[in-house]
Amino acid sequence: MGIIIGIDLGTTNSLAAYIREGKPQIVPGRDGNLLVPSVVSFDEKQGVLVGNAAVNRLLIEPERTIYSVKRLMGRGPEDVKEDMKWLPYAISPESSQVVRVVVGDRQYTPPELSAFILKELARSAEKLFNQKITQAVITVPAYFNDAQRQATKDAGKLAGLDVLRILNEPTAASLAYGLDRKKEGNIAVYDLGGGTFDISILKVRGGIFEVLATNGDTHLGGDDIDHLLMNLVRDELKISHGIELTGRTRTEREFLQKIRKAVISAKHRLSSHETARITVDFSDFTYQRELRRDEFESLIEPIVQRTLDPCRRCLRDAGFSPGDLDEVVLVGGATRIPLVRRRVEELFRRKPHTELNPDEVVALGAAVQADILGGLRQDMLLLDVTPLSLGIETIGGVVSKLILRNSTIPASAVEEFTTFVDGQTSVDIHVLQGERELAKDNRSLARFQLKGLPPMPAGVPRISVRFLIDANGILSVSAHEKRTGKEASIEVKPSYGLTDEEVEKMLFESIEFAEEDFRMRQVIESRNDADTILSATQQALESPEAAMLEEAEGQRIRGAVASLQKAYQGEDPKLIRDRIDELNEATLHLAELIMNRAVQSALKQND
Ligand code: ADP
Ligand code: MG
Numbered sequence: 001m002g003i004i005i006g007i008d009l010g011t012t013n014s015l016a017a018y019i020r021e022g023k024p025q026i027v028p029g030r031d032g033n034l035l036v037p038s039v040v041s042f043d044e045k046q047g048v049l050v051g052n053a054a055v056n057r058l059l060i061e062p063e064r065t066i067y068s069v070k071r072l073m074g075r076g077p078e079d080v081k082e083d084m085k086w087l088p089y090a091i092s093p094e095s096s097q098v099v100r101v102v103v104g105d106r107q108y109t110p111p112e113l114s115a116f117i118l119k120e121l122a123r124s125a126e127k128l129f130n131q132k133i134t135q136a137v138i139t140v141p142a143y144f145n146d147a148q149r150q151a152t153k154d155a156g157k158l159a160g161l162d163v164l165r166i167l168n169e170p171t172a173a174s175l176a177y178g179l180d181r182k183k184e185g186n187i188a189v190y191d192l193g194g195g196t197f198d199i200s201i202l203k204v205r206g207g208i209f210e211v212l213a214t215n216g217d218t219h220l221g222g223d224d225i226d227h228l229l230m231n232l233v234r235d236e237l238k239i240s241h242g243i244e245l246t247g248r249t250r251t252e253r254e255f256l257q258k259i260r261k262a263v264i265s266a267k268h269r270l271s272s273h274e275t276a277r278i279t280v281d282f283s284d285f286t287y288q289r290e291l292r293r294d295e296f297e298s299l300i301e302p303i304v305q306r307t308l309d310p311c312r313r314c315l316r317d318a319g320f321s322p323g324d325l326d327e328v329v330l331v332g333g334a335t336r337i338p339l340v341r342r343r344v345e346e347l348f349r350r351k352p353h354t355e356l357n358p359d360e361v362v363a364l365g366a367a368v369q370a371d372i373l374g375g376l377r378q379d380m381l382l383l384d385v386t387p388l389s390l391g392i393e394t395i396g397g398v399v400s401k402l403i404l405r406n407s408t409i410p411a412s413a414v415e416e417f418t419t420f421v422d423g424q425t426s427v428d429i430h431v432l433q434g435e436r437e438l439a440k441d442n443r444s445l446a447r448f449q450l451k452g453l454p455p456m457p458a459g460v461p462r463i464s465v466r467f468l469i470d471a472n473g474i475l476s477v478s479a480h481e482k483r484t485g486k487e488a489s490i491e492v493k494p495s496y497g498l499t500d501e502e503v504e505k506m507l508f509e510s511i512e513f514a515e516e517d518f519r520m521r522q523v524i525e526s527r528n529d530a531d532t533i534l535s536a537t538q539q540a541l542e543s544p545e546a547a548m549l550e551e552a553e554g555q556r557i558r559g560a561v562a563s564l565q566k567a568y569q570g571e572d573p574k575l576i577r578d579r580i581d582e583l584n585e586a587t588l589h590l591a592e593l594i595m596n597r598a599v600q601s602a603l604k605q606n607d
Contacts, residue, residue: 004135004164004374005125006366008172009114009152011070012194012222012333013359014038016121016136017367018129024176024364024371027125035359036124040116041065042103045524050120058261062088062253064103068223069117071195072099072110073155074148082219086227088253111151115158122161136161137370139362141196142168142214145388145433146445146475153474164373166474170200171209172365173331177353179204185326186212188314190344190352191362192307193332194222199311201318201325210408213317215310222267222334224303229263229291230256232299233278237287255282270296271336297339304343311347328352333359390467390475393430393439395420402467405435412468416482419463423455427463429488431477450479450488522573530568530576537561537587545593553589560586 041054092100156163170189197220266276391401434442480487564579
């Protein structure tokens with residue numbers, strides 16, 4: 001049985017964890033840091049960079065450096081319009097159902113981009129365990145809909161990982177705190193990360209978790225604080241220097257990224273200090289500003305407040321008042337902010353857990369779940385709920401809900417429908433997700449047809465529609481007409497998801513391009529070696545020993561230099577290597593002469 005790792009695939013940071021001797025531990029990234037920033041950068045020379053190496057390029061190559069890709073997972077171009085105003089990279093105007101991020105002359109879907117991050121995490125784990133990692137548990141915000149969960153699974157597949165379970169982040173955090181060992185209790189998990197806010201209320205009893213209710217906001221987190229501070233700086237730049245940064249030109253985008261970096265570091269400092277300085281170097285002047293914690297707190301108060309209503313709604317859905325809670329768990333880097341901690345404590349009237357690093361608890365909990373799936377701890381069963389209601393469109397564009405929000409999953413429901421026109425031979429089934437009454441106000445997940453019905457009078461056919469949500473929260477829908485036995489069981493293809501064929505194609509392409517990437521690396525490495533030998537030869541030709549060479553020998557060296565320089569222009573690593581060998585051979589005698597002098601002068605010095 002191979003090792004199963006737990007992965008927190010975050011908007012801002014991702015990390016992997018595993019269980020060693022019963023204790024969850026973080027897999028260190030290849031650069032030694034525990035958190036791997038969820039950033040992927042495409043460099044013409046160095047290929048694909050992930051994590052901190054990519055973050056370093058946010059300023060230099062903003063349009064080739066992709067961050068916050070989790071915001072794009074399982075979403076369509078319309079969903080991400082607001083985000084794209086802020087993100088320095090572009091999405092293809094040809095994006096139809098699935099967003100496609102443009103990088104140079106290539107396009108990547110969000111699952112492909114996430115796969116680079118997952119591969120990086122898996123590689124770190126492989127290095128640690130010295131064995132191939134092929135299985136993982138990946139966490140997602142409880143609010144993620146079907147398409148987003150599916151996209152996350154696709155990302156795992158593209159990274160060569162068998163995703164054994166998609167786990168809700170709050171469930172993972174509770175596991176990390178070992179709250180499963182409580183005899184009985186009610187837990188609120190407040191998770192404010194970079195891009196998502198999640199509040200969940202769980203019940204634990206006899207080692208079993210049940211998510212009673214979830215709420216939150218898929219567009220609320222530390223990023224919003226960053227945007228707010230960026231706006232502050234932009235406004236001040238406009239007033240004091242008349243500079244307006246719209247992000248239209250590359251230089252402007254680079255400045256915006258600089259501002260972003262500066263405000264984030266000030267924000268972090270303010271969690272443990274009373275003041276911070278925002279410093280941004282522009283080409284002709286330096287912007288500086290002192291930010292006090294109280295000033296910062298009044299700026300971000302509205303953002304923190306925006307988290308409180310979902311908390312109240314969640315309590316209400318669970319049928320609780322704050323006094324019913326036994327534990328409050330803080331998750332996400334943004335919960336390090338003292339104001340956030342104060343507001344959470346005031347609302348729930350309870351001191352929240354902060355013993356574990358809030359950036360790590362989700363990955364640690366994913367490792368616990370991985371361990372359970374690995375069969376070592378079968379004592380525990382996890383129950384989750386579906387965050388939104390699911391149903392189908394019926395006559396008049398009204399939604400008939402089959403599975404209500406906050407139902408425990410896995411769940412299934414069957415309902416019977418009929419036709420409303422005489423002689424109808426096919427029925428459209430429109431699958432919807434959401435709480436609104438009218439189909440047009442809900443999210444359209446899929447449409448399919450039950451065809452080939454014999455003509456019958458309206459109201460006679462008995463069409464039974466079955467919904468099934470599996471343990472990962474992924475939905476499948478089937479329909480069948482009972483009198484004729486006609487069936488149309490389609491796999492729900494979420495509107496913004498990728499088809500199996502598309503995923504296969506990407507897998508194929510990633511292998512294909514891996515070869516190209518590999519070849520490019522060979523070219524780069526051979527050019528680097530060529531640089532070394534060319535400059536060494538240049539120096540040697542200027543040495544006194546060069547004058548001692550015969551004319552023909554000198555000519556041979558210069559000829560070899562010229563052919564290496566020519567090969568250098570091309571992209572054939574083998575040719576470059578061959579020319580390097582030739583030059584090495586041609587300079588052998590000269591190198592010997594120089595070596596002799598070096599040895600002699602060294603001997604002299606020792607005398
Ligand atoms: P995600 O789950 O979205 O990947 P994380 O849990 O890693 O996010 O949290 C990332 C967010 O936490 C970022 O907005 C980051 O700036 C913020 N953050 C991290 N450390 C601190 C800190 N010391 N003070 C305030 N915010 C912080
Ligand atoms: Mg998170």
